[in-house]
Amino acid sequence: MTTFDTLDDLQHQLSQCRLCLEAGYRIESQPIFSGSASARLMLIGQAPGASEGDLGYPFGGNAGQRLFRWLSRAGWDEKTFRETCYITAVTKCFPGNNSNGSGDRVPSAAERKLCRPWLDGELTFVQPEVIVLVGRLAIQLYYPTKTKLSDVIGDTTVNENGQVLIPLPHPSGASRWFHEPANVGRLERAIYALKRIKAELNL
Numbered sequence: 410m411t412t413f414d415t416l417d418d419l420q421h422q423l424s425q426c427r428l429c430l431e432a433g434y435r436i437e438s439q440p441i442f443s444g445s446a447s448a449r450l451m452l453i454g455q456a457p458g459a460s461e462g463d464l465g466y467p468f469g470g471n472a473g474q475r476l477f478r479w480l481s482r483a484g485w486d487e488k489t490f491r492e493t494c495y496i497t498a499v500t501k502c503f504p505g506n507n508s509n510g511s512g513d514r515v516p517s518a519a520e521r522k523l524c525r526p527w528l529d530g531e532l533t534f535v536q537p538e539v540i541v542l543v544g545r546l547a548i549q550l551y552y553p554t555k556t557k558l559s560d561v562i563g564d565t566t567v568n569e570n571g572q573v574l575i576p577l578p579h580p581s582g583a584s585r586w587f588h589e590p591a592n593v594g595r596l597e598r599a600i601y602a603l604k605r606i607k608a609e610l611n612l
């Protein structure tokens with residue numbers, strides 16, 4: 410990976426990244442991300458799915474529809490959110506399906522490490538005031554690895570850079586977490602936290 414002077418530079422180089430393939434890992438799409446340096450909120454997902462790989466933009470499939478239903482309850486319509494917020498992921502290429510057919514493959518720690526400098530660069534250039542962490546892998550960027558979703562969903566915190574962190578569960582239909590009765594209130598609190606921060610910061 411070479412260095413970059415601007416977010417445009419970074420995005421240009423990121424869009425051509427093939428580091429995982431070169432290291433022998435499986436990926437099945439181009440890098441997927443969207444947004445500009447003017448974004449005040451960055452949403453970080455885990456990794457794109459097959460739909461995103463086909464469409465070429467983040468959260469375009471069924472999981473995205475659920476995510477945008479949550480965001481709509483916090484006050485964003487999908488078009489405005491996509492136009493004003495930065496959307497990226499821990500790893501930016503679709504990692505393919507699990508060999509046993511049980512959904513998308515989870516990118517390994519080694520793949521996450523390979524992709525991390527891109528995310529660090531995005532964070533440096535965008536400097537978001539709010540970071541929404543969608544799913545366990547994204548939450549682990551800022552919370553200890555063994556943190557349970559039920560310990561953090563519904564709470565907000567401010568990191569050492571003064572950025573507000575709002576964790577969300579992964580909106581995939583395969584996720585059972587947000588269907589469990591004990592977690593419904595946690596998700597409601599997370600949506601309310603988004604709504605409150607949107608109003609407070611006039612996002």
Ligand code: SF4
Nearest residue numbers: 426428429501502524
């Ligand atoms: S997942 Fe990240 S590091 Fe791997 S090829 Fe895609 S952009 Fe590059």
